[in-house]
Amino acid sequence: MSIDIKKIGLFTSGGDAPGMNAGIRAVVRACVYHDKEVYGIYRGYQGMVENDIVKLDVRSVSNIIQRGGTILKSARSDEFRTIEGRKKAFESLKSNGIDALVAIGGNGTFTGLHKFYQEHGIPCICLPGTIDNDLPGMDYTIGYDTATNTAVEAIDKIRDTALSHNRLFFIEVMGRHSGYIAINSGIAGGAVAIIIPEEETSTDELIAKIDVGAINNKKSSLVVVAEGGESGNVWKIANTIKEKAPYYDVKVTILGHLQRGGSPSYFDRVLASRLGVEAVEGLLNGIKDVMIGVKDGKTVYVDFDTVDNNRHEIDEESLRLAKILSI
Template sequence: MDSNIKRIGVLTSGGDAPGMNAAIRAVVRAGVFYEKEVYGISRGYDGLINDEIKKLEVRSVGNILERGGTFLKSARSMDFKTPEGRKKAYENLQKRGIDALVTIGGDGTFTGANLFFQEYGIKVIGVPGTIDNDLSGTDYTIGFDTACNTAIEAIDKIRDTATSHDRLFFIEVMGRDAGFIAVNAGIGSGAVATLIPEREMTTEQLIARLNKGFKNRKLSNIVIVAEGGKSGGAIEVADKVREHFPNYDIKVTILGHLQRGGKPSSFDRLLASRLGVAAVEGLINGHSGMMAGIINQKVVYTPLESAINNTKVVDEEEFRVAKILSI
């Protein structure tokens, strides 16, 4: 065990995700359990640079388990990308006597944490908090399950209108570089087609899929489009399809940041709690420059560099299932 760690800092950075508060709570309470002082850093790396740091106690994180967003707030820091910014951040940690960091976020957060670790040797463990589920070294990231539930709930409501008016809906979900939300929402909502960044579906292929649905007398037709799809966003794809079906009532709905908000699901609360504890225990046990993740229900530690750079791909089996069920 690393007996040199007395004080641990925790921050959230990048896009918020449901369950981040549960992860912060777990870090604080695990830290106190192991007789460490824990300090909350507001507004991510910007707060670290500007010394927005305060000590957190057990009661400081009461009644936040069920809250969406992050009570520490988040920001994307341009200053932290500069050597001068990172130097100032390090000096603030030194001034406060903070020995280690837990950073909760996605690939941008981990890129900054890894650079900080390499330059200054600051002990750091990352906790994967992003709705995109695109980090290697963990089966699921915090917020992904809630985002999928939110998307499916919205799509279910849209289907009521689609069925009532015999309309074709194109629904855009988040996923600039990864199609995990789209595929899960496609299966969970019974979409006729799912378009993701990792796979290209031509307009002709989509038209064929839709014609098959019309022929099979589908009661409603919903196409899920990840925002970073190779064929464009939902509006662009809908415009291409409209040229082939000029008399069909085509509508577009962009779910947007709706998917980031709301109370975390029970799955995300449990995942965040386990990973927050794992981050503290990882630091105490000498891990650093690592991400705490869950694979096959077991805690694992993966180098931050690997978590960022090893591309996590959509499960081909899930995509195959989505295609089978779309008929």
């Protein structure tokens, strides 16, 4: 059912992710195509509170599809967490005639959007923009593919120096409480072990895996560690291995925010472009208060309860594959 939306507000929130600009471009061009006005809200919810809002057109989003980060910027907003702050944000939207919203962000972004919809009734759809790939109900989030490729490229380079010095490297990748970047970059990078939040690995189990590699005459070993692992941070794990297995020359590399930057992959550009267009068309067809994604090649709309109360679990086949290939 079509509803009468004339002006759509667009913003990015939370951590930046490669592909956000492709999503911005798609939303703007879809609005223009459907003869709707579109307004960019700078600095996420904080910009909404402060009325930092600018009308966009087709030329506003020229030459951005290949750029990392977000041209609309992102910021934390303690003020938006309050009832008074959300009311100010609503007044800002009203003053610009905005009657619908598209957001690009992760779980926290969607939580804020859902709360805002409950209080003020503005139709809204959220695109899944986060490198963590931790949102349930969909296969991939915008930015995950690029971040994982960046991690693999770094792992390949670290292997070169590990081979030159016969060293054991512990490499920490991002992902918050999700092991998706770790498991897939570890498989692609030939890691001897992968430490992820979804599967507990004891120190003795880890040493046993590394020792198997040494017995098989491996000249170097790489262990990929997800930042949110239950076993502790990468320094704690590496120091424990140094104490229990001092015969290894242990080094630590933390990839950090390197994984957020850079030009998005073709996959993230296409995913963001597809979801941006379909978010606008969803709003125009009466869909609201959902996150949009792709599952098994098809567009899906995921409600707040599903996103808030579930995890995007790593499949057992990926875990099995990593164990087989690590020997």
